[in-house]
Amino acid sequence: MKIKVINHSAHELPKYETAHAAGLDLRAHIGEPVMIGPLQRVLIPTGLHIELPVGYEAQIRPRSGLAYKHGISIVNTPGTIDADYRGEIKVLLVNLSDTAFVVNNGERIAQMVVARHETISWEPVAELEDTARGTGGYGHTGK
Numbered sequence: 696m697k698i699k700v701i702n703h704s705a706h707e708l709p710k711y712e713t714a715h716a717a718g719l720d721l722r723a724h725i726g727e728p729v730m731i732g733p734l735q736r737v738l739i740p741t742g743l744h745i746e747l748p749v750g751y752e753a754q755i756r757p758r759s760g761l762a763y764k765h766g767i768s769i770v771n772t773p774g775t776i777d778a779d780y781r782g783e784i785k786v787l788l789v790n791l792s793d794t795a796f797v798v799n800n801g802e803r804i805a806q807m808v809v810a811r812h813e814t815i816s817w818e819p820v821a822e823l824e825d826t827a828r829g830t831g832g833y834g835h836t837g838k
């Protein structure tokens with residue numbers, strides 16, 4: 696897949712950390728450390744621009760280790776990178792802990808999963824096909 700990197704010397708390209716990992720770890724591309732206070736959200740640049748093939752999206756997801764150890768998540772998870780987006784990929788981190796967290800340049804802050812998606816067109820109808828579930832939801836099958 697095509698990738699354009701700002702300041703190429705800064706970091707290695709995102710990579711799968713294990714043989715069958717689904718996500719490529721993304722690194723912070725920042726001039727100075729960024730502090731995220733409790734319940735604060737900060738948009739962290741990655742220095743990466745990509746060209747996804749049409750019919751693909753990239754999902755930006757939190758890393759479980761940062762979430763578990765430091766309460767760091769992503770506000771809009773899973774973030775969506777559209778195939779026609781040519782801007783810099785950024786990650787909207789949020790600190791859900793009661794302690795400030797510092798992000799340093801080059802640290803792995805999120806992971807990106809590339810996935811196929813469908814593109815639909817609408818077919819307006821008067822009635823939808825009935826099912827056993829019908830309109831039941833929000834726990835209607837019990838606890």
Ligand SMILES: O=c1ccn([C@H]2C[C@H](O)[C@@H](COP(=O)(O)OP(=O)(O)OP(=O)(O)O)O2)c(=O)[nH]1
Pocket residue numbers: 755771773774775776777778780783784785786787
């Ligand atoms: O975590 C994210 C989510 C999105 N984007 C970029 C890529 C995406 O293609 C674009 C728009 O994202 P989205 O459609 O989620 O945001 P929007 O608020 O609907 O913005 P727009 O009106 O530009 O579509 O922003 C990121 O860099 N990181």
Ligand SMILES: [Mg+2]
Pocket residue numbers: none
């Ligand atoms: Mg949008």
